[in-house]
Amino acid sequence: MAKKQQSDQKQSDYVVHVAVAVIRGDDGRILVARRPDDKHMGGLWEFPGGKVEPDEDLKEALNRELMEELDITVSTFQPLITIQHQYPEKTVLLDTWLVSGVNGTPKGNEGQEVQWVEADGLTGLDFPPANEPIVNAVLLPGQYMVTGLFSSAAELIEKVSRQLENGLRLIQFRAPWLQEKPYLHLARELHHLCQPFNAKLLLKGDPELLQETWCDGIHLRSDQLSIPASEWKRYRRKGQWLAASCHNEEQLRAAEVAGMDFVTLSPVRPTKSHPGRLSMGHERATELTLCSRVPVYWLGGLGRSDESLAIDCGAQGVAGIGAFWLTH
Ligand SMILES: Nc1nc2c([nH]c(=O)n2[C@H]2C[C@H](O)[C@@H](COP(=O)(O)OP(=O)(O)OP(=O)(O)O)O2)c(=O)[nH]1
Ligand SMILES: [Mg+2]
Numbered sequence: 039m040a041k042k043q044q045s046d047q048k049q050s051d052y053v054v055h056v057a058v059a060v061i062r063g064d065d066g067r068i069l070v071a072r073r074p075d076d077k078h079m080g081g082l083w084e085f086p087g088g089k090v091e092p093d094e095d096l097k098e099a100l101n102r103e104l105m106e107e108l109d110i111t112v113s114t115f116q117p118l119i120t121i122q123h124q125y126p127e128k129t130v131l132l133d134t135w136l137v138s139g140v141n142g143t144p145k146g147n148e149g150q151e152v153q154w155v156e157a158d159g160l161t162g163l164d165f166p167p168a169n170e171p172i173v174n175a176v177l178l179p180g181q182y183m184v185t186g187l188f189s190s191a192a193e194l195i196e197k198v199s200r201q202l203e204n205g206l207r208l209i210q211f212r213a214p215w216l217q218e219k220p221y222l223h224l225a226r227e228l229h230h231l232c233q234p235f236n237a238k239l240l241l242k243g244d245p246e247l248l249q250e251t252w253c254d255g256i257h258l259r260s261d262q263l264s265i266p267a268s269e270w271k272r273y274r275r276k277g278q279w280l281a282a283s284c285h286n287e288e289q290l291r292a293a294e295v296a297g298m299d300f301v302t303l304s305p306v307r308p309t310k311s312h313p314g315r316l317s318m319g320h321e322r323a324t325e326l327t328l329c330s331r332v333p334v335y336w337l338g339g340l341g342r343s344d345e346s347l348a349i350d351c352g353a354q355g356v357a358g359i360g361a362f363w364l365t366h
Contacts, residue, residue, distance in 0.1 A: 053122065057099040058087035058134040060118055060176055061110075061144075067154040068176065069140075070163060071107065074148055078127070079166040085134065096133055107147055113139030117352060119175040121331055123168035134172050161276075174299050175333045179207045180345045180355030182302070182335045186363035188213075191224060198228055201362060207237040210257045210281075212359075218243065226252065240279060245270030248278055255279030255299075263292040271297065283337075290330050300333040302357045307339025310360060324351040 061069040070083045088103040090096065101111045118136045122129065146152045155163070160173045183206050188194040198209065209232065211225050221243070229239045229252050238254040241247045245265065247256055255278045263282055274280065282293045284301045293301045303326060305317040317338060318326075327334045333354035340348065341361035348356050 054128055054130045055090045056087055056130050056132050057090050057096050058085045058132045059100050059137045060085050062138045063154055067156055069144055069154055072151040074150055082166050083163040108144040109147055110140050110142040110144050112137040119172060119333055120328055121168055121171055132168055171332050175354060178300060178333055178354055181342060182208045182357035183362040184210045184212050184359045186359045199231055202235045202237055210240045212242045240281060248273040258282040260284055260289045263296050267296045287326055290326060294331050298332055302335045302337040305338025306336045309339045327352045
């Protein structure tokens with residue numbers, strides 16, 4: 039008995055390294071396959087991939103798996119997110135890459151159903167439990183703007199409009215100097231601006247704001263992560279984003295426990311807005327990001343041009359106030 043318990047323990051401690059491909063076709067749709075019934079998580083949808091063999095690098099593993107399972111190869115690779123997930127029977131490390139440049143026409147070599155879906159359609163499919171952050175990472179853009187100082191509603195609207203035209207699709211409306219009523223009034227105007235661009239506007243404040251029917255989501259301060267998720271999750275409607283600000287490992291874990299969809303991690307570099315505050319630097323930010331089970335935006339002293347650096351280090355992209363707010 040003791041021996042069996044020990045070997046069960048060993049099995050769940052052992053981490054299976056899995057190469058996973060979010061395959062984007064030329065038309066922007068994503069390829070998903072149904073896992074064969076007799077496999078772990080059988081019958082559920084998956085992003086194709088499989089176990090990495092010893093001495094294989096990730097790209098080799100992905101192309102071998104994609105050839106075996108679907109008769110295709112891919113030529114462009116971008117890291118998306120790395121998720122370690124403990125199932126009762128095993129622990130997997132889903133090393134997930136956004137890939138494109140598909141050679142060949144995908145077909146289910148193992149008899150599995152395959153289909154191309156719009157990114158928005160991914161939320162309606164049944165995936166294994168480990169996949170939720172992968173779907174969020176596919177849906178989230180590479181840049182997240184936090185609004186900065188403004189001296190009039192006209193200035194706020196002009197700046198947000200300009201950034202929407204520049205391609206921004208995720209915005210946090212931050213104005214801690216305003217009372218709730220004028221804040222919500224302006225937020226509604228911004229939400230109106232965002233809609234034609236299909237951009238999302240996150241509010242800063244109490245979780246009760248999720249009850250506003252037009253609210254796309256909320257961004258919490260790190261000290262709000264201690265509010266038990268059960269107290270406010272009941273307000274949440276499908277499609278609303280939950281995000282939080284994190285500055286260290288403990289807060290990242292708290293954000294996962296609280297069920298956040300994504301976080302910002304700061305300050306990665308020194309910033310003008312917080313002079314003298316110690317920044318964590320790229321190396322520490324990379325370490326923390328790779329251990330996070332939710333998508334992470336790097337924040338603090340970074341600009342739009344740092345997006346690919348952040349992505350290469352495992353992040354979802356960059357968030358910023360100054361770099362987005364002040365540029366034209
Ligand atoms: N490929 C893939 N595996 C996933 C996803 N989500 C998820 O939890 N997993 C789990 C299920 C499996 O336990 C493991 C991947 O194993 P696999 O069955 O794809 O491995 P493989 O292709 O090498 O297959 P095999 O040789 O073991 O038959 O990761 C996903 O989206 N894609
Ligand atoms: Mg597989």
